[in-house]
Amino acid sequence: MALFAAGGPAPTQHSTARKIAVTVGGLLVLMVILLSAFALPGVNTAVKDLPIAVSGDGLAPTQVTATLAKADAGAFDVSMVASEQAAQQEILNRDVYGALIVDTDGLTLDTASAASATVATALVPLAQQLGSTLNLPVTVHDIRPLTSDDPKGMGLTAGALPIALGGWLAAMGIIALIVGAWHRLIAAAVFSIGGGFALTGALFAIGTFDTNYWATSAAAMLGIAGTCYFVLGFERLLRGRGIGIAAVVLILLGNPLSGLASAPEMLPHPWGALGQLLPPGATGTLLRNVSFFDGAAITQPIVVLVAWAILGLTAYAVAGRRHQPRHAFDIHMDAATAATG
Template identity: 45%
Template sequence: MTAEVQDGPRRPPVVVVVTLLTAVLTVLLIAFAWPAARSAPRDLPVAVAGPEQAVSQVGAELQKAMPGGFEITAVADRASAVQLIENRDVYGAIVLDPAQPEVLTASAGGPAVAQILVQLASKLSPDHPAKVTDVVPLPAEDPRGTGLAAGALPLVIGGILAAVMLTRFIRSGAKRMVGAVGFAVAGGLALGAVLQFWLGSFEGNYFANSGVIALSIAATSLTLLGLEWLFGMAGLGAGAAVMMLLGNPLSGLTSAPEMLPSGWGAFGQLLPPGAAGTALRSVSFFDGAGSGSAFVVLSAWFALGLFLCGLGAMRSQRVVHGRHEATPATV
């Protein structure tokens, strides 16, 4: 009688592996392509300056051109419209001056939105082309804002990478937390330097911009560390999937939260990548205007990460204490 030789753990059939890989690939495609493919204005805040009747007429024309695309705020004059733009209350404005209509944009707040407003300007006044003024422009070295848009992915990957590497190589939970914060600070300074001094994608205070990046990385990495501490690699994997598959494509950095599919843009602002993108635009180009809610979100995720890590530490202490009690005393 011959004994069967076991080759180790039983492996799943090829068809199961292929099906799983196909599902993962499909999810990745949907996560990254769907928001971009369905990008369109949805209640974009825009100001219109001019007489009440003319403002109502323009609002009706905008509604006809793009139903549900704009949320109109009527203002008295150009100065009021500029103030709303600089406060990040609106993305742009239309000034109804009979002598010279004008469209005010803020490419630093969203290049895609600025392009839409410029296109609409030619349709609203075909006989008298409107003057276009970029109130808050992007830096001359990065006029399309590609550096900031591309920076969303490194922010997410940085937080995930920190959690994975610290979990893999550092045994002490406390040292992991210290390492996550240290990496966040170092990573924030490094990424901020590249984006501001090399690519020219940022303006404003370098340390303020780097601080936003550091807070985003710390919020992500600490949350993932806490999930791994409590639920193992399954918790880390689930958290990383949320940050990568939802947080990155729904951040709105390549367009604007109001241009993402209905409801998803608002949801993306509740995740670290979306909040970090909004905070970075505000701090770098608008002197911090409109960044309050973004900092609340980032701080909440940072606090959640600390809380989860605290629960993980308490759980580890109970396990160690239980093992000591279960160990019989030697005489």
């Protein structure tokens, strides 16, 4: 008491100051991590192992591949194909981003800005450089362009992430407002269906998409459902820690690693590939391939999103079983008390 009377700090003051310091320090670390996660992929975006095809007659294609290897070592993963038709089919199948065709008319670059406007733009100066080196005229064909209302694909870049993260927001709202395990699952399903139609409709309205509305809506539904059930399951299983895990997966990692602004191959290895295994990246790829490429290469993103939904539902079921014994015991005790009372 004498120490406190002499003006010494109270224990509660020490405790409060420590809590403030720890809280502020933790939040600062979190902000630095968030800034790094969002900024580093963009800063380090570069062409590396980007798949392209080469075709033509005689020794010219070999000269093209040799020039590519010399000019941009490691930047491209070049495959030889038999004809321009075969090269274009690889583009439409999402196996490659572009093709360099050598024939009697010169050098033709086939691209698909719908696959990635950034990559399509980056391939043009490359083709011009090769044409100059090989003394060939250069022609550029965009065989699968973006829409005229959104020629840079900004709507897809900005819209796919809200569709994926919409599942997060829906889960938070359902947890706060809906009572009952089955009711929450039903609410998530209803929101996924309604959200898929509504959000896809918004992208059609602003001109990002102009074909395959129903299939694109179904893709959006799957993206929302995968995210929503994942958040619901982990929140029920781990409470606050589950929400934190979901935030890391969807926001800290999933958003910057989605590759929507450029291409997964342009992110530092292996982060681009990892991003395609997370809900935002898988959702963006699925929407792109369904709307612009008639469903080519959709197996992986569908499997990824279904796997996240199953993971969430499994966690939801495990949490339910964990709470069941206590609930059954409480019912038994209530019944016993009523019988003896």
